Amino acid sequence: MSNPQRTAAILVAAGRGLRAGAGGPKQYRSVGGQSVIFRAMEPFCRHPEISAVQPVLNPDDLAIFNEAVRGLAHSSPARGGATRQESVRAGLEALGSQKPDVVLIHDAARPFVSAALISRAIRATSATGAAIPTIPVADTIKLVDAGGHVEGTPERARLRIAQTPQAFRFDVIIDAHRRAAREGRTDFTDDAALAEWAGLTVSTFEGDAANMKLTTPEDFVREDARLASQLGDVRTGTGYDVHAFGDGDHLMICGVRVPHHRGFLAHSDGDVGLHALVDAILGALADGDIGSHFPPSDIKWKGASSDKFLKYAVERVAARGGRIANLEVTLICERPKIGPLRDAMRARIAEITGLNVWRVAVKATTSERLGFTGREEGIAATACATIRLPWGDKGPVSI
Structure with a gap:
């Protein structure tokens, strides 16, 4: 051949x-x-x-x-x-x-x-x-x-x-x-x-x-x-993810390795920030959720780096002739402290998605010691994605 x-x-x-x-x-x-x-x-x-x-x-x-x-x-x-x-x-x-x-x-x-x-x-x-x-x-x-x-x-x-x-x-x-x-x-x-x-x-x-x-x-x-x-068809999607803490010495949050005395219990690397962003983008596309594209029952995603999931979601937008206008993620936890890491996380998300960093927002809050995040049993994240698609977009595509 x-x-x-x-x-x-x-x-x-x-x-x-x-x-x-x-x-x-x-x-x-x-x-x-x-x-x-x-x-x-x-x-x-x-x-x-x-x-x-x-x-x-x-x-x-x-x-x-x-x-x-x-x-x-x-x-x-x-x-x-x-x-x-x-x-x-x-x-x-x-x-x-x-x-x-x-x-x-x-x-x-x-x-x-x-x-x-x-x-x-x-x-x-x-x-x-x-x-x-x-x-x-x-x-x-x-x-x-x-x-x-x-x-x-x-x-x-x-x-x-x-x-x-x-x-x-x-x-x-x-x-x-x-x-x-x-x-x-x-x-x-x-x-x-x-x-x-x-x-x-x-x-x-x-x-x-x-x-x-x-x-x-x-x-x-x-x-x-x-x-x-x-690109006058403007759409917004939201996402939510949560992972409990388990054994480990670091956390992956918004694509950044964060030293911590616990790790995430998760099938992949447990990056709640990126997972929420993936769901937000897929939601704006009306294209299922992260679990439908990357089922946790599939062994090939075990321990997978979540930047792969986010890149895939961005490619779904591009395949339909659209572009991402803005990404925002809010992390809910007592520790680790997100403020000192905010710019690194924004830069990493921008790198993964190909966006300018001024189109990426990372925020953080606590739950005032209430609930599982207040008891430091895990971290939750919410996300919002705004995308622009061409008029006449016909929905999900295969890539």
């Missing part, structure tokens, strides 16, 4: 994006409540046929990049160059040791790439080893000279707008980039143009009109409004 094809993706994110106006490089700005680069990178990180995602950055942006894509798995960023062409080559060289068969090259300023488009790109490379997504030109195009006079009108039926991700056999595109560098050619505006120059036949496949590039301030305003209208 032949080895399966290995496909990697390069995310080109080293540019400054000056035409997008104030607010820093456009790939780190927010659109629809989420950073552009997160939106551009997530579909590749989640795609089952992508084995590696290679970001290429301006080295000055490393800290802001790490914050923007928290929760996404990727290769160590490569150092970008002075031009897009140099940055792509840096990404290709960084992938060299992994020896992928196919590489997809995508601009970080295109945050609306779909899984279906990625799949089409992978399939399209089998024709010629080089393929790009295109969409038809809707308007008549004019060739204009330096004085502003029309020189000609190209035949519109043959014109196409090129998009990314552009897909290539890895060996042929890295050889083409190396040859261009040796010959001092640095003027190619996309990888297809470089491939054409290198003598490759570049095929086309169906692009996506929604896969637009954000360039100007007006683009951000328009897309913010569009996303807000699409």
